[in-house]
Amino acid sequence: MTPAPQKEINCAEAIEHLYAYLDGELTTELELAIRRHLAACARCFPEFALERGFLRFVQARTRLRGVPDPLRRRVFEALFADERQQPG
Amino acid sequence: MVTGLSLTAEDRRHAFEVEALPHLDSIHRVALRLTRDATDAEDLTQDTMLKAFRSFHLYRPGSNIRAWLFTILRHTFFTQYRRRQRRPDVDDAEMVDDFSLYRAVQEVDPEGRFFEQIVDDTVLRAIDDLPDEFRETLVLSDVEGLRYDEIAEITAAPVGTVKSRLFRARKALQRRLYDYAVEMGYIKRKVE
Numbered sequence: 001m002t003p004a005p006q007k008e009i010n011c012a013e014a015i016e017h018l019y020a021y022l023d024g025e026l027t028t029e030l031e032l033a034i035r036r037h038l039a040a041c042a043r044c045f046p047e048f049a050l051e052r053g054f055l056r057f058v059q060a061r062t063r064l065r066g067v068p069d070p071l072r073r074r075v076f077e078a079l080f081a082d083e084r085q086q087p088g
Numbered sequence: 089m090v091t092g093l094s095l096t097a098e099d100r101r102h103a104f105e106v107e108a109l110p111h112l113d114s115i116h117r118v119a120l121r122l123t124r125d126a127t128d129a130e131d132l133t134q135d136t137m138l139k140a141f142r143s144f145h146l147y148r149p150g151s152n153i154r155a156w157l158f159t160i161l162r163h164t165f166f167t168q169y170r171r172r173q174r175r176p177d178v179d180d181a182e183m184v185d186d187f188s189l190y191r192a193v194q195e196v197d198p199e200g201r202f203f204e205q206i207v208d209d210t211v212l213r214a215i216d217d218l219p220d221e222f223r224e225t226l227v228l229s230d231v232e233g234l235r236y237d238e239i240a241e242i243t244a245a246p247v248g249t250v251k252s253r254l255f256r257a258r259k260a261l262q263r264r265l266y267d268y269a270v271e272m273g274y275i276k277r278k279v280e
Contacts, residue, residue: 019255019258023235023236025235025236046190046198047194050199051190053199054189054200055258057203057204057206058211058261061212062215062227062230063117066116067112067113067133071133071134074130075112075134078137079137079141083101083141
């Protein structure tokens with residue numbers, strides 16, 4: 001049995017699916033097709049790499065700070081107070 | 089897993105502590121970006137956790153707790169906080185979607201090394217300049233890492249709308265940060 005022909009995509013199709021690819025939202029078939037395209041395409045590969053770097057940068061810069069301790073205490077106290085008011 | 093209707097108050101609080109409280113950082117981060125105000129964000133975080141605690145019997149153990157908490161957060165924001173906030177929503181018309189970061193930087197900094205010079209406050213302010221629906225979509229995806237279908241459920245929008253909002257929000261954020269980097273001299277503007 002011969003394997004099914006692999007899906008081929010061009011640059012425009014690859015760019016159209018750029019974010020869905022980086023977000024891990026594509027079907028396996030399309031994801032593999034894009035991965036093959038990127039391995040062979042000197043134009044698309046750096047653009048995908050830049051966009052991936054941008055998404056990593058945004059996540060790194062926006063997750064630096066946690067909940068301030070006073071707020072954490074305030075939430076705990078509010079839950080305790082609420083529990084005491086409610087019938088078990 | 090604690091289930092059933094005959095929970096004591098203590099069991100219920102323990103289950104809530106184990107399941108929901110580890111997400112307090114996420115809730116507060118999203119509250120900050122939705123309200124764009126530190127005091128409102130603290131109040132919204134507390135209101136969200138109290139509401140979640142009171143309706144915790146409606147949460148199905150093992151289902152998506154973060155999506156459930158974000159849904160409560162978002163509903164509380166739009167019903168109780170949004171209208172009394174002084175800062176108006178930004179007009180959607182300002183949302184560009186034809187900006188290509190790669191085209192802008194490919195000749196001078198194709199790897200985007202200028203990002204490294206942009207500090208967190210600048211990124212947060214740029215996100216805060218996005219219109220409500222674009223800001224919430226970007227934050228749920230790019231800060232909190234939720235999937236398209238989870239964001240669609242939380243924001244009560246079709247998946248296609250989530251994708252298009254995310255696309256436009258990312259382009260707008262890139263354009264703002266690129267302009268900022270040019271202004272600061274981190275990168276040279278492309279000559280058209």
